[in-house]
Amino acid sequence: MPPNSGIMASVCAIVIACSLLVVTAPSSSQAFEFPGSSYDGSLVIGAFNIQVFGLSKVGKPDVVETLVKILRRYDLVLIQEIRDSSQTAVPTLLKLVNANLEDKYDVIVSERLGRTSSKEQYAFLYKPSRLTVLWSYVYEDDTHDRFEREPFVVYFESPTTAVDRFAMIGIHIKPSEAVEEINHLVHVYEDFVARSGNKNAIIAGDFNADCGYVSKTSLYKSALRTDQRFSWIISDDQDTTVAKSDCAYDRFVIAGDELSDNIHPDRTGTFYFDKHYGLDIETTEDVSDHYPIEMVIQGNLQPIQPMSTTTPDSISCSGSFRTVVWMCQLVVGQEDDMPVCIHKVVQSLVGYIDRCTDDWIRLFMNYPKI
Template identity: 25%
Template sequence: MLRFFVSFLLALSFLQNASADVNIGTWNLEHLSVRPNKDFQGIAKVAQKVDFLAVQELMNEDALQALAKELTRQTGKHWSAMASHAVGRSSYKEMYGFVWRDDVVAYEDGAVTYLDRNDTFEREPYSARFKSLKDGTTFVVATVHILYGKSQADRASEITALSDYWAWLKDTYPGNNQIMLMGDFNTPPTSPAWDHLDASAKPLMLAGASTLSTTDGKFANLYDNIFVSKNTAIRVNDVQVFNYPKFLGMTHAKGRDSVSDHAPIFLSANFSGGSPSTASAQPRPTLPNPMKPAVIANNGAKNLTVAIRGNKKTMVYHRPDCPSYNAISEKNRVEFDTAAAAEAQHYHLAGNCH
């Protein structure tokens, strides 16, 4: 009887832990924008396999909202989305995006784009903190798209700079070792370039490949990955490259044309598993909300700002959550630290901001 009772408790514990699992994904969706040949139905059919998805190569916020809308339609559950501002040194720019299922994950705080003082990154990483509604634990997701360039040497400088970024993440979200850095690194985890990354970080994908080759069923490079801390409280139950062309029943040529030349990385994780999270033992700091302007200081060396954007042609200003935040042309854009600073210069809030 005692043996049965112990077995029952173990089985119950397993079921409870499994029910707390959150499925996380990262996917380079290759120039994601609303255009006729982009298969949003197919993308959503794959994306609904996870509860939270980090997106790289997002070209505009309308595309991310279209994906969230299609996910809501297909699953019958509401999905939310948030995007970074457009990043890039040249006229070509990209955005990062997060999309999540509202009954499983909630945005907590701290949505910020890294202020790269050394101007190393072509596209500065983007991060935010979220909460698992299954067990109330919080986790941090950071995403990046490393410059491909003309050779591995072109990528190496950004990979090296990730060491400083990883340290910055730990300083910016103190008391939370449940940090995940994910995206398209354009570099396999076996590259010597990774030797510079903080020794406390480790990749979850060590073998396989995530970019579509020209041959159906075959993949070329393991460029996409998810990094976590070696002492993280995250219990990883499964991580895989998801073969989306096979799942959708399409050729690689069709997939590359209508979906992406990358397959997503999917992770099943329990954020309350493993060793206790230090986040629950220490008071959590107040981090910036994209609804409000804020500045985070990092040891006095780096500051990260979520800025108010004004249009000097229309004398209207926009918060980061406003629909037209990224629509202001470069020549008309002016930034303020706060809404009050904008209003002091006789700017007024855009009418489509709620």
């Protein structure tokens, strides 16, 4: 390709916004309201052990109101400690979270897991507008039985972030076997890499990795801690528990250079929902004995001004191919076949092609191969 291929291959983000308006046929004077002036496509991720989540908890209006507010903070959130033999509590919660929302959530739930009659499930609540589930599986642990509740692995595609594909590995570790289970998470990660060929992964959940369950010495010597492939981004001095004890039970451990390079360090930590919502201790404990932890993956979108302040002379080429794909999904979401959407976009760009060359159109046309 020519020396300026990097520029030529970039996406005309504002032109695409304009063209998508043409596809959906509003008047030219209507503004395209991009989601927030500082919006860059970042992905807000949470992990929350909702203590003994089942029909009893979902039947308490005050508790559910708080849970809904918490869960709506995130584009993707891992829920742990689901104990519900009827398997109706999660669908009920999803319906409540989605009430009166335009940008709705979906959920993917593991099978019921555990050695005893007290089974638990993991659930990933996520926004399909931001993420696509590529595949999922429960880690196969039948031979050695290393885990009380086997990790649940979900592989996501994220077109608006700097990391386009990554896995979340959900785990709720048995307290009395915390050190052993933490060590074996290395094998879970390696199994994912072997399956996918991708090294970007977030291991998340209640590790019980502190206080009476895991000593500092044992933690620092654990395989997941000493292996340089992994970064523990929730620090040991965080308090993720509602009780008076100060324990960093809940953790994010990340792997993969691409992922490690694109985490917002100043937006990683614990969400103290009781202080944020002004709850008393009784109400807080009704919600959970844990606080959610949260992190943010950097976005790859450039801020775009509303079309009302943009003229043909001010159109600029910026962004990335994935920006276009995301916009196509957002505005022409009714199309099941992405190439159909792309062709509509291309057909609407007559008069703008000279501004950005036709190289990026060829990228459009080759989208299914990318």
